[in-house]
Amino acid sequence: MIRVLSGMASETRNPFSRMLGTAAAAAAAARSFFRGGRDPLIDADQAAALAGVDKRRWSAQLLKQLEWRRFEELCVAYFQARGYKASVERSGTHAGIDIHLAAQGAPQASLVVQCKAWDAYRIGIKAARALQGAMAAAGLAEGVLVTAGRFTQEAADYARQQNIKLIDGAALLAAIGALAPETALALLKFATQGDFLTPTCPSCALKMISRQSTRHGRKFWGCRNYPRCKQIFSGAAHAPA
Numbered sequence: 001m002i003r004v005l006s007g008m009a010s011e012t013r014n015p016f017s018r019m020l021g022t023a024a025a026a027a028a029a030a031r032s033f034f035r036g037g038r039d040p041l042i043d044a045d046q047a048a049a050l051a052g053v054d055k056r057r058w059s060a061q062l063l064k065q066l067e068w069r070r071f072e073e074l075c076v077a078y079f080q081a082r083g084y085k086a087s088v089e090r091s092g093t094h095a096g097i098d099i100h101l102a103a104q105g106a107p108q109a110s111l112v113v114q115c116k117a118w119d120a121y122r123i124g125i126k127a128a129r130a131l132q133g134a135m136a137a138a139g140l141a142e143g144v145l146v147t148a149g150r151f152t153q154e155a156a157d158y159a160r161q162q163n164i165k166l167i168d169g170a171a172l173l174a175a176i177g178a179l180a181p182e183t184a185l186a187l188l189k190f191a192t193q194g195d196f197l198t199p200t201c202p203s204c205a206l207k208m209i210s211r212q213s214t215r216h217g218r219k220f221w222g223c224r225n226y227p228r229c230k231q232i233f234s235g236a237a238h239a240p241a
Contacts, residue, residue: 055192064119069200071117111142119149
């Protein structure tokens with residue numbers, strides 16, 4: 001059985017200045033916002049996709065459509081809203097970030113969080129092992145692994161043995177729904193600013209471009225800095241492996 005994160009610090013009732021200020025400012029260099037209601041970097045297909053997403057309420061569909069960088073930013077903002085102090089570091093064990101959390105008033109972090117935006121398949125033991133490696137490197141005994149999708153039973157069994165708490169998409173939505181209404185709304189607005197669908201290049205922090213292979217006709221995401229950066233994702237990918 002997948003365990004849901006518990007024992008959180010007290011909720012922050014006015015998250016706007018911190019979540020929409022600190023967290024947004026920290027990620028500003030890596031995010032493309034709409035200007036005048038439309039981001040010039042968004043192509044016609046992505047604009048149509050954005051128009052078809054219901055941004056008025058939290059849903060499993062919306063959560064799964066968040067690109068990987070925005071999902072990580074949402075996780076940071078969520079834990080801040082729960083009263084934690086969050087510090088973000090580039091991960092040494094996977095392509096994303098490590099979020100180190102400390103309770104208010106605590107001198108140092110007590111746990112590390114990693115996020116996986118994948119929803120095409122269940123998150124397996126590989127991700128749980130990567131988090132355990134990050135815990136060991138940071139000298140922390142507790143970890144949290146968050147996904148927009150679901151976990152395999154193998155990952156759940158391993159997590160239970162390694163003091164890792166798992167939060168799947170359904171549990172994250174329930175946790176956001178348990179916050180004060182104004183806090184949940186702030187998180188929703190934060191998560192859906194600008195283009196939250198197009199994947200971000202993990203190397204260049206730029207929105208990627210939808211491309212098509214001339215040889216096989218296969219669609220994929222490519223970096224805007226090609227050929228200097230050859231980072232690609234498959235056409236269905238929302239996150240780096």
